[in-house]
Amino acid sequence: MVASMKAIRQEPDARKVLLSIDDLHVWFELRRFGFGHAGYVKAVDGVTFVLYAGETIAVVGESGCGKSSLMKTILALYKPTSGKVIFEGEDLSTLSRTAMHQYHSHVGYVQQDPYGALPPFMNVQRILEEPLIVGGVRNREERLERVRKAMAEVKLSPVEDFLLKYPHMLSGGQQQRVVIARAMIMEPRFLVADEPVSMLDASVRVEILKLLRGLQEKHNLSVIYITHDLSTVSYFSERIFVMYAAKLVEKASVRHVLDNPLHPYTMALLTGTSEPDARNAETFKAIPPGEPPSLVKPPSGCRFHPRCPKIIKGICEFKEPPDFEPEPGHLVACWLYQ
Amino acid sequence: MLISLLIITALYAVIKIPYDQAISLWRGGETVWYKNPKFAPPAWFNTFSRNKLPVSFAVNTADGGMTKTVTAGAQGTGTVDIRYAFDYQYDAYPQEMLLYFTSKFAQKQPFVSIVWLTPDGRKIRIDDLGVGQKQTLRFSQDERLLQRLQGADPMQALFQDPKTHAITKGNYQLQITGTTFEAGSDIDAEFVFHGELFGLAGTDQQRRDLVVPLLWGAPVALIFGLVASLGTLVLTMMIAAVGTWYGGWVDELIQRITEINLVLPFLSILVMIGTFYSRSIWVILGVTVLLSIFTGSIKSYRAIFLQVKESPYIEAARAYGASDFRIIFQYLIPRMIPLLIPGLVSSVPAFVFLEASLAVLGLGDPVLPTWGKIINDADTNGALYKGLYYWILEPAALLMVTGFGFAMLGFALDRVFNPRLRDI
């Protein structure tokens, strides 16, 4: 399936760059007793990548690795401490108010917890109208027309049955459809999907993933899919960026990462991901000990070195690895591939 | 139930006695209230008492309450015969009886003779006098009557059996025979009987019918309570929402103001304002709202808003570019409203009581009739000392009904709006 998707696409480099992230740092100041400086939480610490028009990428990492902060900076909810988010050639930090408004309408946001993502006191129609009102669609008729269209697109049909419902009257899957409809209603150029299925039941999960992929193909959307679950990425993404402790440690196509992971952390993630197989119960998994480091004082050198089973003593502790490219299009920040 | 009754009362009061009228009634004094006795408990007292007290009334010729027959005589003279009979079945004497005459004449004053007929057939001459355009006759202060009765209290003498000194019950009649000396001259009379009891609610030291302030107390109390409660709540919520949303120094400032306000003595400030600045209910209302904004509730709203602020749907709204203003008013505040309605309702009586307490302390609005004012009047006139319990109990009962009603409504709404109390 992934292969077939690839075939009809052009090679990435020939495509138009939609969004590029350039050496992005997002730091939050920690304060002691409300005023004194107590260091920074370096949530995103030097992240660079490009997103092509019509491309889906997955950012994979564990909670606290900074992927949410990265995403929120892309959504312009956080301001970068340094570095740039460039959308269609324009640096977000230089945008005027109106241009920023425009940018907001180009980005759709699909959240993790569908129930929390919907204001409980609004009905579906109102929820979907909100971005239109904010986006300056004054005509009520037109708004309703677009609401219906978006609902039809996420297969909330018959539309009439859902328009006046409140979120708590809907099932988890239906709520997530409303969230997706809301993200799609401004006809965005790209979607940021933050763990869109992790709170859903297995049977609904696939349905939502397929819906998202259908929308992506139909509208040639770019998608940034953020997840901690490697098993769903192959159905959805072309490239995977693996994030560990505020940095991207491996950037490559889905097949490269899943079939030939290079970074020891990626390998660990793959080992940790279970497949339904009764033999699992008899074997212990070789998982690196310890836990991800604090982002206030990350380890020196390679941030994975204290847990790494393949550590090269004398290098990994001291020198931060740059991106190496051991095979074409497969970038990995690890001294093993020097 | 109780609340709707209260609201109906309030509406009734406002429609039946418009504001201006209510004020003039309340501020009226003798000219408005001459018909009423002083310190009279309500008429329904007799229902609970074996000792029946006379109930006040007033009748006049203008509206046909007293029969008036005019017979024309020679040379433009005329005779005006006015009669009024009433049944007296009480065990006490009235406070006072008065006759108010009005007459029309060009040069010659008309003349009246007044006779009192007792049930046992005695006939007592009260007075004979010329009547000016306005003439008042107070039975107990009429010199000639006093002489005629040899110094006995007229109220007693007129209703007593001269031998047994017991009250004679039965049909009394007042006969007024007037003579006019000109064509077009006329006499009208009003007979005012100040019993010991009056009307539905009784009267106070200024003869005022307490029905007026009791009725008018309802809208004043409701408006004060609701406006104070709603005003406090809405402003508190808005300020808390703005503070939490923007955070930083705005939030800090609100926090500090609150902390300072929390240690300020609330009632003392109100008393000071009332004493030195203005006792207008609107000023007091405004100050009450202002002082109630920065209290503990702003802290608890802040805590809730801090949670709501982090919720994903707010984040989504920011992601599609909703303005700060829109987020505060369309996303933050609506989330709170269901949580607050029960609190809103149950905080109404607190403000009603506050207003009443201020009035009791003598800081009530000098213009408006309120429940608190009644209690204050009663207190300054020694109502309890004199045994005039009705004067205090009536407004107190209404205050309690109000408090109870709102408390019940608050509980009921809590059941509706608080999901944790539902279902199970």
Place this chain on the structure above:
Amino acid sequence: MEQSHSLLRIEDLVLHFKTTHGPVQAVDGVNFELGTNRAVVILGESGCGKTSLAKAILRLLPRNAGTYSGRIYLDGKDIMLLGDEEFRQNIRWASISMVPQAAMNALNPVMRVGEQVAEPAIVHLGVDRNGAISLVKKMFQRVGVSDDFISRYPFELSGGMRQRVTIAMALITSPSLIILDEPTSALDVLTQANIFNVLKRLKKELGISFILITHDIATSSELADDVAVMYAGQIVEVSDAYRFFERPLHPYSQKLMASVPRLHGTKEPEFITGQPPSLIDPPKGCRFASRCPFVFAKCADDPPDFEKDGRKVKCWLYA
């Protein structure tokens, strides 16, 4: 089931909840058996009644519990016959303990974790505080938590560490059975894998049995000896893990398996159309009928449990 004798046998367990809309049939006639030193996975989607089943076994009934009946044999003794006090003293935590859902948030935030873990030991084993703490140290070692965490507060621990602590707490009275309710659903992949390593080791070294309640099919295979699939308050299939993960019998189990995304799979995952029925007024006959691709006339009747090569399945296809 083959070699070991039966530790827990549940027969016709029913637990309904009273609501204003009528009784919710959360657990409606559940039968299954669990051998010593085995782990059964109760697999089901949200709202199928799997957490209620755990509560019914431990008699942790909420205020609005309605009908509660059936038989639960523990080591051959029907524990449903015990009085509440006896049950609390001899069964709950003493023989069966539980790691509740979202357990890492269930720790008391103002109590040191060591004392919290010691609590059941003090109550059930009658040991003194020092004895309990030394026991806590032993348990912490077993689950891989360092000793110096004993005097820390829950907020100082990571999610994975807190989950280990709750497992230690379930373990401290050396019960023969631990019920785990979604033990890893909020945890990251590596932490999850680590926790399962711990559970596997406990099973191997201490001979404990587990009931693992989860919606996550892939990770459930990490511990499963047997699998019981729950749908709309009923168990529709009980099977050994090998054959289950190879070839599930019940159409619902098959659909569920087909919905699991695989790392290296080539097959597209599928989804199940429709929604599970309401537990207030479940449909007559087979409860999955309306979503089942193989539905036929017989499905209008309530299917019994059919036995097929030692597996049990509630489906007329196997009649």
